[in-house]
Amino acid sequence: MTLWIVFVAVLAVVLLLLLVPLLRRQVQAPSRVAYDIVVYRDQLAEVERDVERGLLSAEQAEAARTEILRRMRAAEDAEIESPSGDYRLAAGRRLRLGAALVILIGLPVGSFGVYAVLGTPWLPGQPYASRQADPDLKMTQLADNLAAQLKVKPEADGFATLAETYFALRRYPEAAEAFRRALSMGLIDAQMLASLGEAITLQNNGEVIEDARRAFQQAMTLDNADPRARFYLGLAKAQAGRFAEAVSIWRDLEKDSPSDAPWLPMLKEHIATYARQGGFDPASIKPVPPAPEGTKTADGANPHTGAAGGLPESKQAAAVMAQAPEDRAKTIKGMVEGLAARLQQNPDDVEGWQRLARSYQALNDLGHAREAAERAVKLRPKAVEPKLTLAEIQLAAAKTNRLPADFVETMRAVMAIEPNNDRAMYYVGAAEAQDGHPDQARKIWSRLLEILPPDSPHRPELVKQLAELPGTK
Structure with missing residues (x-):
């Protein structure tokens, strides 16, 4: 109520300031004709004085x-023909009254109309005492106090609590940073x-x-049943347009979820939505858990590698992942340099060169990644795995949407060694298309369909x- 009283008082003052000048009585100024007649009369008097x-x-x-009287009569005739001063004064008064009426009605109505649309007039007043009791305000104060304490005495449990508090307040950037601090402290x-x-x-x-995908993947390394990690890894597939893989992961989560799990309705809705977008029956997709880091996918998509390519899937790797992006890049770079130095001492380590290639790829150093992958291919020219690693890097370095020629050549070499390799078949068919x-592409892909399991995503x-x-009937 106090707020409304203030609003009305402010509105009244504004109206007063606007209306008083409009409604003030106007004093009529002498007309130009009247002024001229006064001048002519003075001239007549001056003529009489000059005669005397x-x-x-x-x-x-x-x-x-005679001349002065002629001008005076002409001025009087002009005054008769022009609108009278009273008429002009009345017309001006009508205009001012109209403007005052518009302001008097339009300003209050417009002000309250805008507030009704943009404001929250339906909310009850909140006295200071009730605002102090607001849970969000208390949580904000708690978070601020805890953050100040942790600057003086940092500890892992404190950062975990701070992160959860920030998360509840929907302050997600601060929450992510606090989670990282807790993880980095063990x-x-x-x-x-x-x-x-x-x-x-x-x-x-x-x-x-x-960054989020890596965090979920590390969570799966420590607990492959974590429902949040499984859901979001499926969502990552869906956001990449790989709807069948997303539904496959979600169906696996649905299978393992209790019947009263709070996330189950949302999960089922996502399954139905993305199956509809993909144009397939979700029941036709086999439930499959998210693939571990570095696993090759059957559709030939670039696999996600670990944070440092050859890092062990352990708490050490999770600790690296938890670092801030700048610190994590420095840590990974140091690990990669160490691996490269070891390979100089042991240059025949094929697996080591492959790990080094993936590590450079994770750092987006595709030039060194390619060199390392080519070393692995030279050491084992008849093996498929080094060639697939090289192909991933060649595809990542592509400058256009077209499949690069060196990548296609590598995939053809894979098919020459392993004719039924599903990744090579897919990409060689795509290159033909x-x-x-189209006939060659159809031939290769039709054979690939015969190889894929019926419930493959x-x-x-x-x-x-x-x-x-083209040409498909």
Whole structure:
């Protein structure tokens, strides 16, 4: 009520300041004609004085009087023909009254209309005491106090509590940073890593970016049943347009979830939505858990490697992942340099060169990644795995949407060694379609369909691409 009284008082003052000048009585100024007549009368009097002083003769005086009187009559005639002063004054008064009426009605109505749309007039007043009792305010004060204490005496449990408080307040950037601090101080478990990934995702408006995906993957390393990590890893697939893989992961989570799990309704809705977008029946997709780090996918998509390529899937790797991006890059770079130095002492280590290639790829150093992968291929020219590692790097270095020639050449070499390699078959078929050879693409992909299991999450997309080839009936 106090707020409304203030509003009305302010409105009244504003109206008063606007209306008083408009409604004040206007004093009519003399017209131009009246001023001219006064001047002419003075001129007549001046003529009489000049006659008395002998400055004008009778004839001159009569001529001057005649001219002045003529001008005076002309001025009087003009005054009769022009609108009267009263008329002009009345017209001006009507305009001012109209403007005052518009202000008097329009300003209050407009002000309250805008407030009704943009404000919250339905909310009850909140006295200071009730605002002090607001839970969000108390949590904010708690978070600020705890953050101040942790600056003086940092500890892992304190940062974990601070992170959860920030998360509850929807302050996701601060929550993510606090989760990282707790992890870097040794408080490493699947729940903490999943919370970090969720905070990063919500900070980015629901997009599972690479930092978040790595956090969820590390959570799965420590607990492969963590429901949040499994859900968001599926969401990452869906956001990449790989709907069948997303549904496959979510169906696996649905299978393992209790019947009263709070996330189950949302999970089922996501399964139905993305299956509809992908144009397939979700029941036709086999439930499959998220692939571990570095696992090759059947559709040939670039696999996600660990934070340092050859890092062990352990709490050590999770601790590296929990670092801030700048610190993590320095740590990974140091590990990669150490691995490269060891390989100089043991240059025949094929697996080591492959790990080094993936590590450089994780650092986006594709030039060194390619060199390391080519060393592995030279050491084992008849092996498929080194060639696939090289192909991943060649594809990552592509400058356009077309499959690069060196990548296609490597995939053809894989097919020459292993004719039924599903990744090589997919990409060689895609290369044939890209080069305008739909019959060759159809032949390779049709054989790939025969190899893929009926419930493979990659079948729907492959069937769709086959149907889109020119000449398909």
